[in-house]
Amino acid sequence: MTVATEVEPTSIWALYESVAPGDWLQQGDLIRFKEEDRPAYYGVVVTADCDLGNRKHSRLVTLVPLLSIEEIICKCLAYDAFENYKDALHQYCKRQLSIDDVPLTPAFLGKVKALVREGNISDEVVETAAKAITHEDWVICVPKLRAMFTAAGISWPKALDRFAKQIDSRGDILRLLAPPLTPDRVSVVWLRAMWQARVSDIAIRTSEAQERSGIRVARLNSPFRYRLTQMLGQVFADIGLPDVPAAVLTRDIQEFVR
Incomplete structure (x- = not known):
């Protein structure tokens, strides 16, 4: 049986305090990107460690965005709300x-x-x-x-309640806590919005940060890292089936009443 416990940001994210010689990007690394024409944004590396270690990634790394609550509402859930309302x-x-x-x-x-x-x-x-x-x-x-x-x-409190339930229940959203020492309140991973960045654009060491748009700031701990990759597989490999009418089950069950 799994027991739910309270978690702290440090139990979800491990900050990089030092970099060993020959260190490279790993799955679960949190990257902070800063470009001149947009605010800072964050991505979590989902490329497999074996591909990163063996250089089987064509110099590209795949990431999923780590967003604030407002960002996940405005970039994702709002569109569902437009259909609902x-x-x-x-x-x-x-x-x-x-x-x-x-x-x-x-x-x-x-x-x-x-x-x-x-x-x-x-x-x-x-x-x-x-x-x-x-x-x-x-x-x-x-x-x-x-x-x-x-x-x-449209009731705004009810709309907010709907957003909260979606953040907690949707299969393509993973709710975490904002990483320590991060000024931005980013705490929600949206799996469907993955993108790719060049490895050469991501700094591993602070001395490289001036020349590159991204810098590694933390790593997602297990089991959160494994949960993320598990959900990623479910989102993109899940097979949708047509709905079987509930009336069929009701009819079959009713046969035992007679």
């Missing part, structure tokens, strides 16, 4: 934009999209909702989400 968002746009067509129809969405692209929506909250239902690009942030949901009659 699409009826309320469509009705809100219909009222505010005075469109006669039936919501959710191609004709309705076409008119909303035309207003968005022509820049004919003066209210920022209405414009945000219009972009959300028409899949137009916009910079999602929590204050804008809250304003949009509230205006559309």
Whole structure:
């Protein structure tokens, strides 16, 4: 039986205090990237140790992002929420934009999209909702989400509760704690958003940091490291099956009642 215990950041992350000669990147390493045109961002190495050690990675390393709670909401969960609350968002746009067509129809969405692209929506909250239902690009942030949901009659506390449950239960999200000495509150791994970086762009030693965009700052401890790779395999190797109607099971069980 597994017993749940409270954990500290240091039980999840091991800080690198020194670097041995010949040291190289390892699976579970946390990399902090800093580029001129964007804020600092973090990635966890998921390339296998055997590939890293034997140089079987074509000088590329695969990472998954370590995000803050706000980032996982805005980059991932918000889009699920748009689908979940699409009826309320469509009705809100219909009222505010005075469109006669039936919501959710191609004709309705076409008119909303035309207003968005022509820049004919003066209210920022209405414009945000219009972009959300028409899949137009916009910079999602929590204050804008809250304003949009509230205006559309969607309970913000319930939406937050939904986000929290998704973070805890989704198979492509692993909730951790922010690494020690990290100024950014990054604590959630999103497996589907993996990307690759060149090994030569990642500094192992602080003396290399000036020349490279990424620097290794910590390593994910086991069993969290193993859980991460296990979840990664499940996300990308899982085989989806069509749903078997529940009525079939009910019918078969009912045979034993007679």
